[in-house]
Amino acid sequence: MTFWRLGIIRGIVVGLAGSGLGMGVTMLLRIALGLTAWKAGPVTAVGTVVGILFYLAGLGAFKYWLGWVRRRAAEEPQATEPTQPHWARYLSFDINHKTIGIQYLVTSLLVIIVAGIYQLIARLETSQPGLQFLSPNTYNSLVSLHGIMMLSGVLLGIAGMMNYLVPLMIGARDMAFPRLNAISYWLTPPAVLLFLFSLPAGGFDTGWTAYPPLSLRAPLGMQLMLIAFYLVGWSSILGSINFLTTIFKMRAPGMSLFRMPIFIWATIATALLQLVFTQFVGIAFLMLLLERLTGLGFFDPDKGGNVILFQHLFWFYSHPAVYIFVLPGLGVISEVVPVFSRKPLFGYKAVAISSLGIAFGGMIVWGHHMFAAGMEEWLRVPFMFTTLLVAVPTGIKIFSWLATMWLGKIHLETPMLFVISAIVVFLIGGIPVDLYIHDTYWVVAHFHSTLFGGFVFPMMAAIHFWFPKVTGRLLDERLGKRYWTVMTVGFLVTYLPMFWLGLNGMRRRIADYDPALGLGTMNTVATIGGYLTGLAMLLFFINLVVSARRGAPAPANPWHSQTLEWQVSSPPPEENFVTIPQIVGSPYGYGIPGSRHALIPMSSQPPEEVS
Amino acid sequence: MSRNKHLVLASILVVIVSAILVVIFLNTNFIPTEAATQAKPIDHLLRLLLGIGGVVFALCMVFLIYSIFAFRHRQWDSAEGPPLEHYSPLEVAWTLIPLAIVLFLAIQGARVLGDISRAMPAELEVKVVAFQWDWRFEYPQYGLESEELRLPVNRPVLLRLSSLDVIHSFWVPAFRTKEDAVPGMVTTLHLTPSRLGSYKVWCAELCGTGHAQMQAPVIVVEPADFETWVKELQK
Amino acid sequence: MSRATTLVINRLTIKRLGLWLFILSESFLFLALLVVRFYLQGVQRPTELNQPLGFVISGILLLSSLTAYRGESAIAYGDEKLFRRNILFTLGLGILFLVGVGIEWAEGFRFFPPASGFGTVFFTLTGFHAFHVLTGLLALLTLVLPGQKGRFTPENYWAVEGIVKYWHFVDVAWVFIFPTLYLVS
Numbered sequence A: 001m002t003f004w005r006l007g008i009i010r011g012i013v014v015g016l017a018g019s020g021l022g023m024g025v026t027m028l029l030r031i032a033l034g035l036t037a038w039k040a041g042p043v044t045a046v047g048t049v050v051g052i053l054f055y056l057a058g059l060g061a062f063k064y065w066l067g068w069v070r071r072r073a074a075e076e077p078q079a080t081e082p083t084q085p086h087w088a089r090y091l092s093f094d095i096n097h098k099t100i101g102i103q104y105l106v107t108s109l110l111v112i113i114v115a116g117i118y119q120l121i122a123r124l125e126t127s128q129p130g131l132q133f134l135s136p137n138t139y140n141s142l143v144s145l146h147g148i149m150m151l152s153g154v155l156l157g158i159a160g161m162m163n164y165l166v167p168l169m170i171g172a173r174d175m176a177f178p179r180l181n182a183i184s185y186w187l188t189p190p191a192v193l194l195f196l197f198s199l200p201a202g203g204f205d206t207g208w209t210a211y212p213p214l215s216l217r218a219p220l221g222m223q224l225m226l227i228a229f230y231l232v233g234w235s236s237i238l239g240s241i242n243f244l245t246t247i248f249k250m251r252a253p254g255m256s257l258f259r260m261p262i263f264i265w266a267t268i269a270t271a272l273l274q275l276v277f278t279q280f281v282g283i284a285f286l287m288l289l290l291e292r293l294t295g296l297g298f299f300d301p302d303k304g305g306n307v308i309l310f311q312h313l314f315w316f317y318s319h320p321a322v323y324i325f326v327l328p329g330l331g332v333i334s335e336v337v338p339v340f341s342r343k344p345l346f347g348y349k350a351v352a353i354s355s356l357g358i359a360f361g362g363m364i365v366w367g368h369h370m371f372a373a374g375m376e377e378w379l380r381v382p383f384m385f386t387t388l389l390v391a392v393p394t395g396i397k398i399f400s401w402l403a404t405m406w407l408g409k410i411h412l413e414t415p416m417l418f419v420i421s422a423i424v425v426f427l428i429g430g431i432p433v434d435l436y437i438h439d440t441y442w443v444v445a446h447f448h449s450t451l452f453g454g455f456v457f458p459m460m461a462a463i464h465f466w467f468p469k470v471t472g473r474l475l476d477e478r479l480g481k482r483y484w485t486v487m488t489v490g491f492l493v494t495y496l497p498m499f500w501l502g503l504n505g506m507r508r509r510i511a512d513y514d515p516a517l518g519l520g521t522m523n524t525v526a527t528i529g530g531y532l533t534g535l536a537m538l539l540f541f542i543n544l545v546v547s548a549r550r551g552a553p554a555p556a557n558p559w560h561s562q563t564l565e566w567q568v569s570s571p572p573p574e575e576n577f578v579t580i581p582q583i584v585g586s587p588y589g590y591g592i593p594g595s596r597h598a599l600i601p602m603s604s605q606p607p608e609e610v611s
Numbered sequence B: 001m002s003r004n005k006h007l008v009l010a011s012i013l014v015v016i017v018s019a020i021l022v023v024i025f026l027n028t029n030f031i032p033t034e035a036a037t038q039a040k041p042i043d044h045l046l047r048l049l050l051g052i053g054g055v056v057f058a059l060c061m062v063f064l065i066y067s068i069f070a071f072r073h074r075q076w077d078s079a080e081g082p083p084l085e086h087y088s089p090l091e092v093a094w095t096l097i098p099l100a101i102v103l104f105l106a107i108q109g110a111r112v113l114g115d116i117s118r119a120m121p122a123e124l125e126v127k128v129v130a131f132q133w134d135w136r137f138e139y140p141q142y143g144l145e146s147e148e149l150r151l152p153v154n155r156p157v158l159l160r161l162s163s164l165d166v167i168h169s170f171w172v173p174a175f176r177t178k179e180d181a182v183p184g185m186v187t188t189l190h191l192t193p194s195r196l197g198s199y200k201v202w203c204a205e206l207c208g209t210g211h212a213q214m215q216a217p218v219i220v221v222e223p224a225d226f227e228t229w230v231k232e233l234q235k
Numbered sequence C: 001m002s003r004a005t006t007l008v009i010n011r012l013t014i015k016r017l018g019l020w021l022f023i024l025s026e027s028f029l030f031l032a033l034l035v036v037r038f039y040l041q042g043v044q045r046p047t048e049l050n051q052p053l054g055f056v057i058s059g060i061l062l063l064s065s066l067t068a069y070r071g072e073s074a075i076a077y078g079d080e081k082l083f084r085r086n087i088l089f090t091l092g093l094g095i096l097f098l099v100g101v102g103i104e105w106a107e108g109f110r111f112f113p114p115a116s117g118f119g120t121v122f123f124t125l126t127g128f129h130a131f132h133v134l135t136g137l138l139a140l141l142t143l144v145l146p147g148q149k150g151r152f153t154p155e156n157y158w159a160v161e162g163i164v165k166y167w168h169f170v171d172v173a174w175v176f177i178f179p180t181l182y183l184v185s
């Protein structure tokens, strides 16, 4: 049966069986202990965990290792069976980094669509004072799910970009640990499923930050979200191990650290943050889960707990996390700007190092989310100082891009247009924040601007830039430019009013507000803007689908870029490089006579294993 | 046009645009009226940030938009830009100047924090108890309990916040400052109401179903009126 | 050196780096747990805590690290019998350690239940650590079968090296957890 060969089908079936088994065993155990058989929390928790393990086994994730233990000639499993149709790769446990990159990106886009639609529903509610059609609890669940799913979508999106690009950009055949890489990806579909189930299971009206004690009282949906984000967290920890090892050990000969494209530097900084800090949010969420399930007393003051502890652990991750979200985006901007300005990246070394600067700076600023939280008074000043300090390396990047464009030969194709929007929007978002503004729409406007400027627009630039490489077809330029216009206008219409709303006393996470405050008009404007971005996204998807099927065939290097991934065919061959490239110069030597980044020896002989 | 001409033109534009932005930011009144002495330094800081932000924004925007128009190229011919790879004095400048600005802002911010959290002599003490989804105010010096927060004008107040269930946050927009009420802890907030009138305290931390509606009246009155109110309640 | 051997060595350094990064990440998990301990309970310690038993199981775990190390160096010199014996010793000592933790837990439930301040900290720290011991034991178990078939040679024993390194890490984690639970006050 070919159907059964699809990893995902086997995964789902075996996973469901496992989860039933887990639930059954738990219920039996509870009966044995003299408790009522059914209690939603613990029974579903065990069911979920066991189900996920079975699902991974069903997918075939452990086949290689089990074979190794039992010595069934530990041969490399074939990536795809030739009998399978092309699309089947994407639904199976495939270990090629390009497949995994696409899997991540598609999942990411799906998650972002759902999260966006949740928020569009919620925006309809807030567009006028008074309660229209949502109960406050549903409203808050929608907003919270919007937040956490968007952020998970961002994590998946950057993982997708990095997976597809890192080996190609450094001249490697694949990632260092391809099987681990596939596992990192396959941890995320169950997470997405859990997010989706969260709403029917009661949702969680706590915001994405899940502060206790509120989150200890939230419905079952809370628990599903905690497990889901825990999975996404492990996915990104395992992924970061892979990226760091790949970059440090598998660069093509001649690629010294300062000949790496900036995107690679950004990946290093991102992966370091993910590797270390994800553990903190993981433990914080696990502690919440344990307190909900077993009554341990981490956060309940009556049991000797402390609610501020959660906030410290949570923000110790979640602040660095915002730099996890933007660093790859800033890396993409650094790739696109030189290509479309036909000039070398200005101040390459400073831009490279500033990624690390942002990462290290971002580690010591988490307290700025807790200024009003009853944190020790004296801590506020150092946190404020370190927070502002991050502006310096960020500024270096922005000024260097501007200097790269200055006197260049600027080509305004769609990727470049998105980069320009990204810079503008990021600058708007960088305007600092203080106490008065805490928990108002100013904050909402701030982080949407930084997220759009640092992730959404760069990701759009990236998709428009690398689409020809990935699919071998060109995207429709005219539709792309229209999409860009609607998206940028939609963004400004949505979020500029929110700055004003925040200053005028509009709090976050409210379904209803006092009509006397006079906030109705601006809220309506913001809702219209939100729907405009939704419309823009629709255009984008149309363009993606149509161009992938009918677009004009793309040449290997449509943008005349010098980095490695453009020196191979579009789409790249299965093993990336038929011969090992030799790196001889800077990746951005535009306009320098005779400058080259790489020499790719012409040879028909397949290379030896070089990993 | 020569390179220097571009630079001069862009610089002039930067000055003009920053001036416009700064004037707009400093002269429009887009926040609610202040009603406490603590609001002054906070508003001052906000304007300072907006002013500096305006200049930085103008600088970047002008150079970005200027480049797009002046250096636009249409054909994918082989034309490449001049190979300027770096220029150290410039790079040092755009590291050190922002660093100086940031230091300056941090010092200003520390001052403001000091100002708003300083204890005053002869404070009126009020215990603010937050719970799902309402507020209660206790005046231990008078042995009173009230549904509304009534304060005499120009007298320093010390609020002691606590919560009976989940986290809430005390926010009166016109007073500017804000502090969470955390279960298991007592947090404090210093205030000196400076303007008569009635306001509202809003809960600024998501606390469940009734969060949006969680509010209570705040009334700032003449000291004499405050005394009569106290007498009335004590009876 | 032939090209083939350089490739094998290169592959080995890749695997080593990956393992070290994983260990780095995990050590931040334990760091977070230690922070939790001090944040919630300061340096408090109830008198009912069974310190002697704590010392005994610490000794057992340290010993198991030693046998694991001897197993690894045995296979590096090609002594398969010694290797197998030491891996089995390590497994036994690890199980003994878990039994010790189980006894501690049984006592803990009586004196400081999970819903109390110190109980929360104690059960969490020892629980997370015991879970890591358990995964370490499972990993060691996977060495037994291939070991009997003579699959490890002085040239190729990465699986042994990696798992033993992980075992040492779990051990070191306990070296930090033990004093913070049993000794400070």
Ligand code: HEA
Pocket (backbone or CB within 6 Å): A209, A322, A323, A325, A326, A368, A369, A387, A388, A390, A391, A392, A394, A395, A396, A398, A426, A427, A429, A430, A431, A432, A433, A434, A437, A438, A439, A443, A446, A447, A450, A451, A454, B056, B060, B097, B098, B099, B101, B102
């Ligand atoms: C990608 C996401 C992202 C990024 C990049 C940032 C970047 C920054 N963030 Fe933001 N932030 C969020 C996402 C992000 N943030 C989110 C999601 C929240 C809310 C979480 C929640 O509660 O739900 C939040 C909340 C948040 C708060 C808490 C608000 C509150 O709830 O009370 C604060 C407070 O200080 C803050 C500050 C900053 C600062 C100073 C930066 C700096 O890094 C910005 C630096 C950039 C610039 C300053 C512009 C460019 C620089 C120059 C051109 C140089 C010259 C400039 C000067 C000299 C000023 N952020």
Ligand code: HEA
Pocket (backbone or CB within 6 Å): A112, A113, A114, A115, A116, A117, A119, A120, A123, A143, A144, A146, A147, A148, A150, A151, A154, A206, A207, A208, A209, A444, A448, A451, A455, A456, A494, A507, A508, A509, A510, A511, A526, A529, A530, A531, A533, A534, A535, A537, A538
């Ligand atoms: C990457 C992150 C990201 C992104 C892209 C967005 C995108 C959007 N966000 Fe959101 N947002 C967050 C991250 C993000 N957000 C976070 C972290 C929070 C905090 C949550 C919390 O408080 O806990 C938040 C909170 C938040 C609020 C505050 C709610 C509150 O506090 O009460 C609002 C209010 O308007 C809002 C609006 C929007 C809108 C209109 C979009 C739009 O740009 C969305 C556009 C996208 C789509 C619509 C999807 C794709 C579209 C289609 C497939 C087309 C077809 C569909 C239709 C036209 C219906 N977001």
Ligand code: CUA
Pocket (backbone or CB within 6 Å): B131, B133, B167, B168, B169, B203, B204, B205, B206, B207, B208, B210, B211, B212, B214
């Ligand atoms: Cu109380 Cu929100």
Ligand SMILES: [Cu+2]
Pocket (backbone or CB within 6 Å): A318, A319, A322, A365, A366, A368, A369
């Ligand atoms: Cu932050």
